Amino acid sequence: MNRKPMATPLTQNITPHREPPDLKQYAQAGGYQGLQRAIKTLTPQEVLQEVKESNLRGRGGAGFPTGLKWSFVPRGDDAPRPKYLIANADEMEPGTFKDRLLMEGDPHQLLEGMILASYAIQAEVAYIFLRAEYWLAAQRLKKAIAEAYQVNYLGKNLLGSTFSLELHLHTSAGRYICGEETALLNALEGKRAIPRAKPPYPQVSGLWGQPTVVNNVETLCNVPHIIARGAAWYQNLSRSEDGGTKIYGASGRVKHPGAWELPMGTPIREILEEHAGGMKDGFQLRGFLPGGASTDFLTEEHLEVPMDYDSVQAAGSRLGTGSLIILDDRTCPVDMVRNLEHFFAQESCGWCTPCRDGLPWVEKILLGIEQGQGQPEDLEYLMMHTRLLGPGHTFCAHAPGAMEPLQSALKYFKTDFEQHIHQQRCPFK
Ligand SMILES: Cc1cc2nc3c(=O)[nH]c(=O)nc-3n(C[C@H](O)[C@H](O)[C@H](O)COP(=O)(O)O)c2cc1C
Ligand code: SF4
Numbered sequence: 001m002n003r004k005p006m007a008t009p010l011t012q013n014i015t016p017h018r019e020p021p022d023l024k025q026y027a028q029a030g031g032y033q034g035l036q037r038a039i040k041t042l043t044p045q046e047v048l049q050e051v052k053e054s055n056l057r058g059r060g061g062a063g064f065p066t067g068l069k070w071s072f073v074p075r076g077d078d079a080p081r082p083k084y085l086i087a088n089a090d091e092m093e094p095g096t097f098k099d100r101l102l103m104e105g106d107p108h109q110l111l112e113g114m115i116l117a118s119y120a121i122q123a124e125v126a127y128i129f130l131r132a133e134y135w136l137a138a139q140r141l142k143k144a145i146a147e148a149y150q151v152n153y154l155g156k157n158l159l160g161s162t163f164s165l166e167l168h169l170h171t172s173a174g175r176y177i178c179g180e181e182t183a184l185l186n187a188l189e190g191k192r193a194i195p196r197a198k199p200p201y202p203q204v205s206g207l208w209g210q211p212t213v214v215n216n217v218e219t220l221c222n223v224p225h226i227i228a229r230g231a232a233w234y235q236n237l238s239r240s241e242d243g244g245t246k247i248y249g250a251s252g253r254v255k256h257p258g259a260w261e262l263p264m265g266t267p268i269r270e271i272l273e274e275h276a277g278g279m280k281d282g283f284q285l286r287g288f289l290p291g292g293a294s295t296d297f298l299t300e301e302h303l304e305v306p307m308d309y310d311s312v313q314a315a316g317s318r319l320g321t322g323s324l325i326i327l328d329d330r331t332c333p334v335d336m337v338r339n340l341e342h343f344f345a346q347e348s349c350g351w352c353t354p355c356r357d358g359l360p361w362v363e364k365i366l367l368g369i370e371q372g373q374g375q376p377e378d379l380e381y382l383m384m385h386t387r388l389l390g391p392g393h394t395f396c397a398h399a400p401g402a403m404e405p406l407q408s409a410l411k412y413f414k415t416d417f418e419q420h421i422h423q424q425r426c427p428f429k
């Protein structure tokens with residue numbers, strides 16, 4: 001992991017395989033200074049403004065500007081109460097494990113970010129919606145929450161102010177759809193985890209119909225640093241328009257799979273070659289999903305693309321969670337996509353027909369091609385499904401996300417699909 005102290009605010013306290021800092025150690029390393037500054041010297045509106053100016057964009061996948069999202073929450077004396085802040089820690093995107101790293105490695109950083117976000121929107125109650133499998137993160141967060149209550153960083157009248165905050169840890173039932181923010185709200189209310197229609201957006205009518213902000217764990221972990229050191233400092237960490245650093249990951253046949261905190265906008269080649277160590281001996285790069293399983297493949301021609309929201313989008317994909325999944329020359333792209341679509345089909349919440357029925361069809365066609373029973377018209381059927389399940393045809397972004405690796409595989413690896421069909425077998429086996 002990159003260890004330049006000021007350039008890696010999110011991971012500066014994290015040492016793999018070591019206990020995370022407790023409250024005292026976190027504070028000794030500069031932690032809770034953002035909270036002290038905010039509660040004692042800044043109004044909620046000033047905290048919000050600082051986050052707006054930092055150009056922090058949400059790290060949960062969609063990249064929505066964080067300060068702008070907070071500004072949609074009703075303010076003032078006549079605003080509905082209570083208001084809620086939720087840390088989305090469901091993290092079930094295949095290939096993505098950055099939030100786990102942050103929660104296990106430095107739980108107080110998330111708590112401080114949540115307290116500051118709650119202060120900015122004047123939320124009275126905050127939840128961490130945690131993936132059930134993250135039991136170690138749960139243990140460490142529980143301990144950190146208890147410590148924060150002890151010193152009145154949580155509870156009534158924080159640090160002698162008029163602001164009070166209760167914070168709860170909630171372990172999820174463990175479904176991919178629970179990460180979608182409105183399905184998360186239903187799950188937290190004890191209902192079936194299906195997405196809600198938007199509008200109304202959660203900022204206006206969220207948990208139990210009250211104003212609610214849902215933010216990703218990595219997003220919230222940036223906030224203490226922005227408030228402690230200022231928006232300009234934060235913006236300068238970046239190599240692009242989007243502020244700050246980003247935790248990038250790489251998995252697949254690279255020499256050193258892992259995650260690294262780097263300036264936002266670090267070129268893909270640098271991440272792959274300098275940090276992931278390049279391809280394993282004997283393997284060549286064929287393509288990669290830049291932002292987790294629900295993003296479009298890019299190929300070698302895109303290696304110079306900076307990993308920021310707009311640049312990756314201009315290249316035809318999405319930054320997503322910033323977690324690269326590598327396809328090498330000895331892995332069958334048809335089988336890789338089949339495997340992904342199997343996951344997406346299993347994880348459909350079943351609420352709308354195109355996704356519920358379409359994804360199993362896609363998986364079945366891909367399985368047929370992979371097993372040597374594909375027909376030439378199958379490629380047309382697959383293309384048709386990428387349209388039928390694409391944006392605007394389903395209730396939430398799950399199915400369109402599932403179509404991204406498929407539609408781009410049909411574009412970049414079409415000859416592999418054709419070979420399977422003509423040879424009636426998988427050429428990689
Ligand atoms: C199917 C699906 C799964 C999602 N899973 C997650 C998740 O596990 N964690 C997360 O932060 N956002 C996830 N999101 C995005 C959230 O809906 C939401 O945009 C995000 O939590 C907002 O936080 P941010 O503004 O800080 O990025 C998912 C979206 C979809 C459509
Ligand atoms: S797109 Fe899929 S996951 Fe989303 S609401 Fe429809 S059935 Fe559920």
